[in-house]
Every structure is written in C-alpha cells, then in structure tokens.
Amino acid sequence: MTAYAPEFVPALLIILSVCLPLLLASALLMPAWRSAVIRVSPLASLPGLLCSLAVPNGSMIDVPWLLLKSRFGLDEAASALLFSTALIWWVAGVSARQTARRDSLDTQFFAFFLLAMSGNFGLVLAQDALSFYLFFALMSLATYGLIVHRRDEGALWAGRVYICLVVFGEVALFAAMVMLPGTVDSPDLVLDGKTSDLAIALVLVAFGVKAGLLPVHVSLPLIYRAGPTSAGIALAGAMLNAGLLGWLRFLPLGQEQLMGWGEICLLAGLFAAFYGVAVGLTQRNPRVLLAYSSISQMGLMIIIISAGFISPDTWPLAQAAVLVYAAHHSLAKGALFYGIGLSEQGTTAGHRLWKFGLLLPALSLGGLPLTSGAVAKMALKSTVHTFPPGLQIWLEFLLPLAAVATTLLMIRYLSLVWSHDRQPEQKSSIPWSWIVMLLTMTLFIWFWPLADGSASASLEPGMLWNALWPVVLAASMWRALHGFGWNRVMEVPAGDLLVPVVRIWHRLLDLVPKFRAPDYTTAPRTLRRGLRRLDPLWDKLEQGMADWIFVGISYLALVLVLFILFM
Amino acid sequence: MNENSWMPLFILLSSLVPGLIIFTLSEKQRALRTTLNMAGATIKLLLIGVLIWGVLNGNVYETRIPLLPDMYLELHADALSVLFAGLSTVLWFLTTIYAIGYLEGSSNRSRFFGFFSLCVTATIGISMAGNMITFLMFYELLTLTTYPLVVHRGTSQALRAGNIYLAFTVSGGALLLLAVAWLRTIAGPLHFTETGLLSVYGQDYRIELITIFAMMIIGLGVKAALVPLHAWLPKAMVAPAPVSALLHAVAVVKAGAFGIVRVVYDVYGVNFALELGVLYPLALMAALTIIYGSLQALVQNDLKRLLAYSTVSQVSYIALGTAIAGPVATIGGLVHLVHQGLMKITLFFCAGNFAETLGIHKVSEMNGLGRRMPWTMAAFSLGALGMIGVPPLAGFISKWYLGSGAMVNGQLWVVVVLVLSTVLNAAYFLPVLYRAWFLPQEGPWPEEHSQLHGSRLETHWMLLIPPLVTAALTLGVGLFANSSISPLGWVRLITFREYGL
Incomplete structure (x- = not known):
C-alpha cells in the first residue's frame, strides 16, 4: 500500500468535512449553545464544499487506529459527488433554519440533521469498506429522526417502513461485505478476485434501498412526503447518491464481462425509468411525484452502471458519465424540492422569479439544450455507444422516449406546484440561497473537467436537435393530456407495491x-x-x-x- | 519464588481479603465498608494493569500450591486469562461504584458486599486457573457465592429463582466434575496448554474423548446459558441490578463461555477438536441458542427479562466463534467475550437506573424517557445499537470477524444466522429506543424517587457514571479497534498464540 502524505490544508479540510457536523451535533448537548449551533448549522457543510473545490484528486489520509485501519480522501468518484453533496446540504441547512420553530423538537431535528450530514460526507470521502459502512449506517439511522420529525401519522408510518428497509439493507450489506473478496483485517475498496453472484445481488439490494431500486423503492415516496422540506432536499439531492456511490464502490464493475448481471441491470433500469414516470404522473402531491421521478432517473443511472458489466473495458468512461449524471440530477432535484418548500412557506407567493426559476431545474431534467440535463443525457448516450449493437438499437429508440416521459412528469410537477401558489399576503421575496442554487445548477457543468467531453458534444447542432424535440413533444402531449382531464385519473397510492404487500401480510397473520x-x-x-x-x-x-x-x-x-x- | 509467582495470588487476595473483612462489619459501618470495597477494586485494577504489561512482554506469572500428590492449585496468567481477568476487574470496579449507589439505604449490605467480593475472587480464579482442577474449584466456588446474591431480596420470587439457579448450576457442575475426573484418568494433570494437550491420546481414546467433550460442554453450557440449559438466567433477573450485571457481564455466564473456550483451545486444542468432529454440533447448539434467545426477547415487556434473553442469545456468539474454528472466527468469538460484557453491563446499569429513579420496569412505561433521563438513555442506546451490531460499536467488530471467519471456512449458514440475529436484535431493541426518544411521556412515572428532586443530575452520580463509562468504552473499543491497546489487538495476540502462528 502506498503511503500518502498530503499537505496540511487538504488533510484538515478532509477531516473537517466529516468532523465539523459531528462536533456541532455534540455541541447541541449544551443547552446554552443550542440556538447558536442551529444558526450556524448550514455552514457545517462549508468544509465539504471547500474540500471539493480546493483539494486535489488523490489526496488521502490514513487513520491506522480507526476501525480496522481507515482511509479517507478524494478519488474521481468522491470528488465528483462531494461538490453537489455539499451544496445540497448547505441549501437543506438554510431551509431547515427557515422553518425552525424554536422548540425542543428543533434541537432533536438538528442533531439528527447534522449526524446525517456527517454520515453523508463520511461515506463520500471513505476510501475503505468499513469506513464507508460506518458512515452509511450513521446516515441511514440519523435520517430516521428527520423523517418522523412531524410526529403525525404519515410521518410515523413512513418512519416505520423506512427503518424496516434500513435494517434489511444493513444486513444485506453486512452479508455482502463478508462475502466480498479481500482481506479481513483491513478491508480495501479495491476488489481483487472473483465476486460471487450472491454478493453482487446483495450489494445491489443493500444500496438499492437508498437509491430507489425496484422493488425496494417503496419507502422513497413515503419519506419524501413525510419529512420537512429540508429533509426532502437532503434525501432527494444528496442521500440518494449514497446508494449510487455504494454500487460504484462495491460492485465488480469494469473487471470482467458479466453479461447476465449487465442485462439484469439494464432491464431493471429501463423498467424503472418508465415505471417511475407512469406512477409519478398520477400523483397529486408534488413531493411524492418527485420521489417517483427520482426512481425513474435512478433507472437511467443504472443503465449506465450496467455498462460496467457489459463492456468493462470502457468502464472509466461510463463511470465518468454516471457521475456527471448523478451530480446534475442531485442539484436539479434539490432545487425542485426547495421550490416546493418555498411555496409552502408562502414567502415566494406569486413571485415571477420563483415561477420561472422552477422551469430551469424541471426542463433541465428533461434534457433541454444548454442545460446540465442535456450534458448528462449526452453522457448517457455516449455510454450506450459502447454496448453491443443489438442492445444499442433498442436503447437508441427507448432513451428519447424516456426523455419525453421525464419532461411530461416535470410539466405535471410544475402544474401542481404552480396551482398551489397563493396570492401574496405580504411582500414576497426570494431567498438568495435559492438563486445561488439555480445559478450553480445552470453553470457548474460548463466548468467541470469531468463533463468536458459531453458538454462540448452536447453543443453540436445535431445533438441540440436531439435534445430539443423530446421536450417540445412532451409539451404538446401535455396539452392533449390536460384536455382529457388528466386530474381525474386515479392516484396510485404513495409506496405503490407496499400497499398490497402490507395487506397480504395482515391477511396471512389472520390465518x-x-x-x-x-x-x-x-x-x-x-x-x-x-x-x-x-x-x-x-x-x-x-x-x-x-x-x-x-x-x-x-x-x-x-x-x-x-x-x-x-x- | 520470585515476585512474578506471587502476582496471581495477590490479585486473588485483593478482593478475597476485603470481602472477608466486610462480612464482619456491622450495617452501620458504611464508610469503612465503602473504603474497603473501593480499595480492593482499585488495587486489583492496578495489579491487573501490571500483569497485562508483563504478559505483553512475555513474563511468566505462575503460582503453584500443592494440594494432593500430583495435584496442584495452579494460577497461571497467559494472554487468554488476562483477557477475562482484565474485563472482570474493570467491570467489577465500575459495578462496585454502582452497587454502592444502588444499595444506598437498603438492608444486609455487609452480606451483599461480602459475597460480591467473593464472587469476583472466584471469577478471577477461573480466569487464571492453570489446570482443569483449579478451574473446577473456582467454578464451583462461583456457583456458591452467587447464590446469596441472587436471593438477596429474600422474596419468595427471589428464593424460587435461587432454587432454580442452584439446581441448574450444581448439577451442571457435577457433570463437569465427572468429566474432568474421567479425563484425568486418561491424560493426567490437565495443564492448560496453548494449542491443546489431548491430540496424542486421539488414537486410543477417541470415543472416550468425544463423550467427555460432550459432558464438559453441557456442564459448562449451563452457565453459558446454551439452550435448553438457559432457563435459570431469565428467572435470576429478580436479583438487584448490580447482581444482574455480575451474572450477565462480569462473572457467571462469562465463566461458562470462558470454560468452553478453555476446553476447546487449551485442553483439546482446536485442530484436534476439529479432527474429532466435535465442533460442528457445538456450532449448531450455539446457533440455535442465538436464534431462540432473540425470539424470546422479542415478546418480553419486562425490560430486565428482555435483556436476559438477549444475553442468552449474545453469549453464544462466543461459543459460535470458538466452534467455527479458524483464526478469524476465533478472534470474533474471543473479542465478543469483552464486547458483550461492555454492552450488556451498560444495558443493565441503565435498566437499574430507570427502575431506581423512576420505578420503570417495563418497556411499555418507557415512553418519553429520553427527555427525562437523556444521559442514561443515550448510554442505553449505544448499548442497544451495539448489540444489533451497528458500526462502529463493539458488537459490530465481533460480528464482522465472526461473519468473515465463517466465510473463510466456507460456512455460509453462519452468516445467515448472524443476519437473522441482527434482524431480531433490531426488532426488539429499536422499538425500545423509539418509545424513549420519539414518543411523548404518558402520564406520571410509576414511582419517582423524591430525594432526587432538585438535583441537577438525572439520577444519583454513582448510578450515572458507570453506564456512561461503559457506553463510552462500547464506542471506543469499536471505533479504535485497530489500535494496539484495544481488546481486538489483545485477542489477535491470543489467537496467534493459540494457533501457533
């Protein structure tokens, strides 16, 4: 193992990214410090943000006494996800502070919020299996506190479903990790040797709980709906990617061709991409709709991941693509969620800037030219080019349809959120964190080396047209659908599959x-x-x-x- | 004799002498009794510290007192005995503080603390026994000294629990005695030997050795609470909280588990035991116990009963690790000896605090407890999450090594058992945490002790400090597992020696 001796400042930033939220969380134990800590809590993600901007790739610190020898640092995947993760947590923190009610439940909420944040940064920066597991568990458990914060029936039910799935995911991950090849005493992330099929299946399911893989996606719609806006922003924007990162870290991607697993992932991804949209379109609650949109978008990312099994030689390219896609999706989703929160607070009531601001992330998800979405779609497309021709034909046909479907879903989202918009009771204003978020979301992709290739490719005239027509088609389809009275279509209950499963379970017990x-x-x-x-x-x-x-x-x-x- | 040969004896005497003096004290001599208790505990702690340092540097500590021709009372400190002795000493120190606070104002304290000290003396004797005969003597002594503690409250329920306890442990001890006597006729004085001593007899006495192994495991299995020999343990939860801590974490069940470890590694030798084929049934029995204990815990409302069944389940991790064999699983099993002790004593301390401070005995009364007793509840939560095996807590490290060890040996079914156990642990611990942290208080507490009103602390400091320390240790031994002073580091050392690596 190579020894790394990073300079002082990068090392400090890496440590602070993980530890500052932890320290602030423990400071909440002191009653006298509570209000101050809550006030500065959005800043807890600042070291993470600085880390993503200033610390060069490849900086690592070894912590030999921690767990079974830990290592933290930045590699391509970590640095790609760190930026969006940190930004999302900052926005979530600002939103949490806006809606804080200054009561004792607040302290509890912020404690869980900071713990989950630390877990999220820790797992992104972790470079060994056990540290990843540790922070993944910290984040998963702390998130429970965010979900049940409101203590109403929906929140408690969502919490129950969530915690069951977390335990399920935990044991699946545990079983997978002891099965993965590698040394016991210092489990590395580099997998050498053959990974058994059982281990692959367990890894897929364990992280699928977080990343909304069908059929363990059922908690997603419930928890997006149950928690406060800040929790939703963090869940949809940052924590979803934790599952994705888990796949990247633990699946034997890009090692040898495993056609069977590749096809399974490909099919699961395609199915999820359309299933998410189909169920999402029937929703009346914009948060639930966003959950289904996440399930659908994650499906597209699983398609890219399947490239690691299908064409392992070009995996580095595909990994870059999935990272670009994940960063784009996370910022857009965060902005959409924040938009809902702002409208509920009423601060932005009737504000034009808010209305048009929402168009940006929505259309970006649809892949409108010049947005980060167009670049991400380009990255997806370039991955598909590495597939065998037989598969390529199908994907060339289906992926534009997925873009149409996504755009439809986003238009539905806009119509839901806009129709809830109230008349301004007082002078409405736009928080500057929202504007920062939108600007970053629009611009970051053009300054990001990892996205360079896809960004310039997406500007070619042919590609511009390829990206434009699904959006235009979707918009005209929406007009037609709306004429049919789409609102009368039955709403699929949030958690879809969960409903019959719970019913059958109770039936069985009655027997x-x-x-x-x-x-x-x-x-x-x-x-x-x-x-x-x-x-x-x-x-x-x-x-x-x-x-x-x-x-x-x-x-x-x-x-x-x-x-x-x-x- | 040099000072090294006196060391094990001194360690025994550091609790034996105070214990005997305490018996002679009257109830009123509180200050003297407390001083003796704490002095004994502190001296033992210091001596053990010296001992650990010495064993690490390869010193030999051995006391030998002739009993009969060719039979010695032999105290010997090897790496394995230091593991158990160290655990017992540290936890005894904390339990003593806790017991002083807990029994404040109750009757028969001299009797209690007298037996309390004897009990620890017996435990240290078990840990440092150098041969099977010495082990057996202290093992029986432990049974006898624990009985008065179990029935301490003198209620009919306590007496009944005491009877059951005696019936189980005495008959278990008798079986063990028979087995040891038989084995002695075959193999002589039975010194504990790293890598085992019986393999030379394998050719001639195969069937005898197998039978003796079965008898020994069953005899020891009573204290280690292997199903179906565990029934005394949940009954014994009527004893006061410090005694429960002693039973579950410091002494009794640990003595059983430790005995199994000794028999497998230092009498039979792990490779020879594998060859005889006796480890697989042991693993099955341990697995059955793990699942059964958790299933029972799932339906308990009484907090201490729940914890008792959880012990039944968790202690068998030790036997399981021993029985899977192979260095990695051995590490998992042995380190759980310490880890389970830390976690379980935390939980029992906390349960005692809830009962003493607010009169809470049932899980259903715990709603909103996190707000009233945040520190105790935080310690409880760490213990419970550790039991589930959430990283980075102690239980996770044990589980990780057990699971990896099983996979190294290609025994997938063990991983399945661990996964099931994790799910069940989560199913009975998480709802408790949920009640305490997320539900509002329902009505007044059952029996709030008024003398604590107006205090800034949530309960008496002597009750609060011990669980906080053990909870911190639960976190620390997991988080810093790879540091050289962690239990894991020490267990690696033992394992290398046991396998002759």
Missing part, C-alpha cells in the same frame, strides 16, 4: 389461529401480532425448561444426542 393475547409491547406491531398467537406454546416451552425434572432429563438426552452427533 394463524387465535390464542389468548397478552400485552406485548416491544416487538414491531406486525411481528407482535404473529407471535402473540403462538404465545401459550411459547410460555409453556420456557416454563418446561425451568422445571427441575427437565434439568435431569435434558442432561441425559443432550449427552445422548451430542454423542450420536459426534460419532
């Missing part, structure tokens, strides 16, 4: 014959219902084992049984 029902209070409700029915048996078993005679008999029996087994 178990009923017994006396004592008051169990620790187990989760559904599990409890099942166990309650087995209770008398359960009790009898325990009582029996405490019986004195049982002691004698069990010794004899056990000696016999073990003896037979040992033979």
Whole structure:
C-alpha cells in the first residue's frame, strides 16, 4: 500500500468535512449553545464544499487506529459527488433554519440533521469498506429522526417502513461485505478476485434501498412526503447518491464481462425509468411525484452502471458519465424540492422569479439544450455507444422516449406546484440561497473537467436537435393530456407495491389461529401480532425448561444426542 | 519464588481479603465498608494493569500450591486469562461504584458486599486457573457465592429463582466434575496448554474423548446459558441490578463461555477438536441458542427479562466463534467475550437506573424517557445499537470477524444466522429506543424517587457514571479497534498464540 502524505490544508479540510457536523451535533448537548449551533448549522457543510473545490484528486489520509485501519480522501468518484453533496446540504441547512420553530423538537431535528450530514460526507470521502459502512449506517439511522420529525401519522408510518428497509439493507450489506473478496483485517475498496453472484445481488439490494431500486423503492415516496422540506432536499439531492456511490464502490464493475448481471441491470433500469414516470404522473402531491421521478432517473443511472458489466473495458468512461449524471440530477432535484418548500412557506407567493426559476431545474431534467440535463443525457448516450449493437438499437429508440416521459412528469410537477401558489399576503421575496442554487445548477457543468467531453458534444447542432424535440413533444402531449382531464385519473397510492404487500401480510397473520393475547409491547406491531398467537406454546416451552425434572432429563438426552452427533 | 509467582495470588487476595473483612462489619459501618470495597477494586485494577504489561512482554506469572500428590492449585496468567481477568476487574470496579449507589439505604449490605467480593475472587480464579482442577474449584466456588446474591431480596420470587439457579448450576457442575475426573484418568494433570494437550491420546481414546467433550460442554453450557440449559438466567433477573450485571457481564455466564473456550483451545486444542468432529454440533447448539434467545426477547415487556434473553442469545456468539474454528472466527468469538460484557453491563446499569429513579420496569412505561433521563438513555442506546451490531460499536467488530471467519471456512449458514440475529436484535431493541426518544411521556412515572428532586443530575452520580463509562468504552473499543491497546489487538495476540502462528 502506498503511503500518502498530503499537505496540511487538504488533510484538515478532509477531516473537517466529516468532523465539523459531528462536533456541532455534540455541541447541541449544551443547552446554552443550542440556538447558536442551529444558526450556524448550514455552514457545517462549508468544509465539504471547500474540500471539493480546493483539494486535489488523490489526496488521502490514513487513520491506522480507526476501525480496522481507515482511509479517507478524494478519488474521481468522491470528488465528483462531494461538490453537489455539499451544496445540497448547505441549501437543506438554510431551509431547515427557515422553518425552525424554536422548540425542543428543533434541537432533536438538528442533531439528527447534522449526524446525517456527517454520515453523508463520511461515506463520500471513505476510501475503505468499513469506513464507508460506518458512515452509511450513521446516515441511514440519523435520517430516521428527520423523517418522523412531524410526529403525525404519515410521518410515523413512513418512519416505520423506512427503518424496516434500513435494517434489511444493513444486513444485506453486512452479508455482502463478508462475502466480498479481500482481506479481513483491513478491508480495501479495491476488489481483487472473483465476486460471487450472491454478493453482487446483495450489494445491489443493500444500496438499492437508498437509491430507489425496484422493488425496494417503496419507502422513497413515503419519506419524501413525510419529512420537512429540508429533509426532502437532503434525501432527494444528496442521500440518494449514497446508494449510487455504494454500487460504484462495491460492485465488480469494469473487471470482467458479466453479461447476465449487465442485462439484469439494464432491464431493471429501463423498467424503472418508465415505471417511475407512469406512477409519478398520477400523483397529486408534488413531493411524492418527485420521489417517483427520482426512481425513474435512478433507472437511467443504472443503465449506465450496467455498462460496467457489459463492456468493462470502457468502464472509466461510463463511470465518468454516471457521475456527471448523478451530480446534475442531485442539484436539479434539490432545487425542485426547495421550490416546493418555498411555496409552502408562502414567502415566494406569486413571485415571477420563483415561477420561472422552477422551469430551469424541471426542463433541465428533461434534457433541454444548454442545460446540465442535456450534458448528462449526452453522457448517457455516449455510454450506450459502447454496448453491443443489438442492445444499442433498442436503447437508441427507448432513451428519447424516456426523455419525453421525464419532461411530461416535470410539466405535471410544475402544474401542481404552480396551482398551489397563493396570492401574496405580504411582500414576497426570494431567498438568495435559492438563486445561488439555480445559478450553480445552470453553470457548474460548463466548468467541470469531468463533463468536458459531453458538454462540448452536447453543443453540436445535431445533438441540440436531439435534445430539443423530446421536450417540445412532451409539451404538446401535455396539452392533449390536460384536455382529457388528466386530474381525474386515479392516484396510485404513495409506496405503490407496499400497499398490497402490507395487506397480504395482515391477511396471512389472520390465518394463524387465535390464542389468548397478552400485552406485548416491544416487538414491531406486525411481528407482535404473529407471535402473540403462538404465545401459550411459547410460555409453556420456557416454563418446561425451568422445571427441575427437565434439568435431569435434558442432561441425559443432550449427552445422548451430542454423542450420536459426534460419532 | 520470585515476585512474578506471587502476582496471581495477590490479585486473588485483593478482593478475597476485603470481602472477608466486610462480612464482619456491622450495617452501620458504611464508610469503612465503602473504603474497603473501593480499595480492593482499585488495587486489583492496578495489579491487573501490571500483569497485562508483563504478559505483553512475555513474563511468566505462575503460582503453584500443592494440594494432593500430583495435584496442584495452579494460577497461571497467559494472554487468554488476562483477557477475562482484565474485563472482570474493570467491570467489577465500575459495578462496585454502582452497587454502592444502588444499595444506598437498603438492608444486609455487609452480606451483599461480602459475597460480591467473593464472587469476583472466584471469577478471577477461573480466569487464571492453570489446570482443569483449579478451574473446577473456582467454578464451583462461583456457583456458591452467587447464590446469596441472587436471593438477596429474600422474596419468595427471589428464593424460587435461587432454587432454580442452584439446581441448574450444581448439577451442571457435577457433570463437569465427572468429566474432568474421567479425563484425568486418561491424560493426567490437565495443564492448560496453548494449542491443546489431548491430540496424542486421539488414537486410543477417541470415543472416550468425544463423550467427555460432550459432558464438559453441557456442564459448562449451563452457565453459558446454551439452550435448553438457559432457563435459570431469565428467572435470576429478580436479583438487584448490580447482581444482574455480575451474572450477565462480569462473572457467571462469562465463566461458562470462558470454560468452553478453555476446553476447546487449551485442553483439546482446536485442530484436534476439529479432527474429532466435535465442533460442528457445538456450532449448531450455539446457533440455535442465538436464534431462540432473540425470539424470546422479542415478546418480553419486562425490560430486565428482555435483556436476559438477549444475553442468552449474545453469549453464544462466543461459543459460535470458538466452534467455527479458524483464526478469524476465533478472534470474533474471543473479542465478543469483552464486547458483550461492555454492552450488556451498560444495558443493565441503565435498566437499574430507570427502575431506581423512576420505578420503570417495563418497556411499555418507557415512553418519553429520553427527555427525562437523556444521559442514561443515550448510554442505553449505544448499548442497544451495539448489540444489533451497528458500526462502529463493539458488537459490530465481533460480528464482522465472526461473519468473515465463517466465510473463510466456507460456512455460509453462519452468516445467515448472524443476519437473522441482527434482524431480531433490531426488532426488539429499536422499538425500545423509539418509545424513549420519539414518543411523548404518558402520564406520571410509576414511582419517582423524591430525594432526587432538585438535583441537577438525572439520577444519583454513582448510578450515572458507570453506564456512561461503559457506553463510552462500547464506542471506543469499536471505533479504535485497530489500535494496539484495544481488546481486538489483545485477542489477535491470543489467537496467534493459540494457533501457533
């Protein structure tokens, strides 16, 4: 292993990115410091932002005593995602401060907020498997506090679904990690040796929970809806990418051709891209709509990832593409979410700048020429060119349709948000953080070396046209749909698949014959219902084992049984 | 005899002597009793510190007292004994502080602290026993000294629990005695030997050795709470909280688990045990225990019962790691000896605090507790998350090595067991945390102790400090696992020696 000796300032920035939010979170323990900490909490992401701008790629610090030897630093993937992550957390922090109610729940909220932020930075900067796992777990668990913040029924239900999926993801990740090839004592991120199919499946599912992979996407719509706007911005903008980064880190991408996995990812991605839009279009709540849009966009990113299995030789190119796409999506999604929050607060009521400002991220997701979306679409397209011709033909046909679908969904979003816009009661104003966000979102792609190739390619006349027509088509289709009275179409309940699954589960529990029902209070409700029915048996078993005679008999029996087994 | 040969004896005496003196004190001599307690605990802590340093530098510490011809009382400090002795000493120190605070104003304190000290003496004896005979003597002593602590409250429920405890442990001890006596006729004095001592007898006594192994594991399995021999443990939760801490983390179940480790590694030798084929059934039994304990914990409302079943489940991680064999899994099992101790004692301290401060015994009464007792609840949360195995807490490191060790040996089913156990742990611990942190308080607390009103602390400082320290350790040993002074570092050392690497 090469030893790295980074200079003082980069090292300090890397450490502060992770530790400053942690320090601020622990400062909340002091009642006297609470209001001050809440005031400065958006700045907690500042070291991360500086880190992404000033620290060169390849800066690493080794922390030999941490966990089983940790390493933090920036490689291509980390530095690509760090910028958008830091910006999103800053905006989320500003939004959280705007809506703070200055009560005791606020302290709890900001504690979880800062912990989740630290987890997010930590996992982006982690360069070894266990550190990644550590910060991923920190972020996942802390996010629970953000989701249930409102404590209403919807929030608690969303929290329940979320935490179940988090535990599911955690154990899948644990199992995957012990199966991945590598040394136990200092697990590296560099996978050498063959990864088993089971491990690949587990990695896909474990991070799919975060990244909205079908069918473990069900918590996404619920949690986007349940939390405050700030939580939504962070979830949609930054934390979604944690799942993506997990795939990039742990899947054996670009190593050898695994056609089977490539095709599975490709199909899953394509399906998700259209499924997300289809379900999203029926939604009345713009937050839920954005969740489905995320599921759909993530599908497109999975298509790029499948290139790592299908054409491993050109994987570096595809990885750059997926990073560009992820950064673009995260900023656009964050801006769209922030837009909803601003309209709910009423500060921007009737403001023209707000209305037209929303057009920017919405159309950018659709891939309008000159936006970051057009560049991201270009990157996607260039990846598809590395696929075998048989697949290419299909994708050339389907991807523009996906762009049309996405644009349709965004128009639907705009119509929902705009129609909720109230008449101004007082003089409305636009927070400057929103403007900064929009400007960055529009401009960053043109100054980003990683996106250079795609950016210039997207400006060629042919490409401009390719990017333009889906948007125009979608806009005209929307007019038609609207004429049909789209609003009357049935709304698919948020969490789609979850609804029948929960219903079947309860049915199944009802089939178990009923017994006396004592008051169990620790187990989760559904599990409890099942166990309650087995209770008398359960009790009898325990009582029996405490019986004195049982002691004698069990010794004899056990000696016999073990003896037979040992033979 | 040089000073090194006195060292193990001194360590024993540092709790034996104060214990015996305390028996003679009257109830009123509170200051003297406390001084003796704390002095004993502190001296032991210092001596163990010296011992660890010495063992690390390769010194040999051995005390030998002849009992019968060819039979010695032998105290010997190797790396493995220091692991257990160190854990017990540190936790005993904290438990003593806790017990003084907990029993403030209750009756029969001299009796309690007397047996308390004897109990720790026995535990240290077990950890430093140099042969099977010495081990057995201290093992039985532990049974006898713990009984008065279990029945300390003298209620009919406590007496019943005590009876069950005795029935289980005495008969388990008897079986162990038989096995040891039998083995002695085959293999002589049974010194604990790194890499084992029985492989030379494998040819002639195969069936005998297998039977003896089964008898020993069952005898030890009672204290280690292997299903179906665990039933005494949940009953014993009627004892006061410091005793529960002693039973679950410091002494009793640990003695059983430690005994299994000794038998597998230092009597049979892990490679020989593998060859005999006795480890696979042990692994199955451990796996069954892990799942069964968690399932029972899932349906408990009484907090201490829940924790007791959680112990049943978690202690078997140690046996599981031992039984999977292979250095990596061994590290996982051995390090869990320490990690489980730290986490479980934290949880029991906290449960004791809830009961003593607010009269809370049931999970259903814990709504909103995080607001009333944030520090205790924070410590509890760390312990609980550690049990689930969330990184970077202690439990995660154990789980990581167990899982990796299983995969190294190609035993996928062990990973499945670990995954199931994690899910079940989450299913019974997370709802507790949810109640305490996210639900509002419902009505007044069951029995709020008024003397604490007006205090700036949420509870008596002697009750608050120990769980905070152990919670910090739970975090520390996981977060800094790779530092040389962590339990993991020490366990790696043991493992290299056991496998002769």
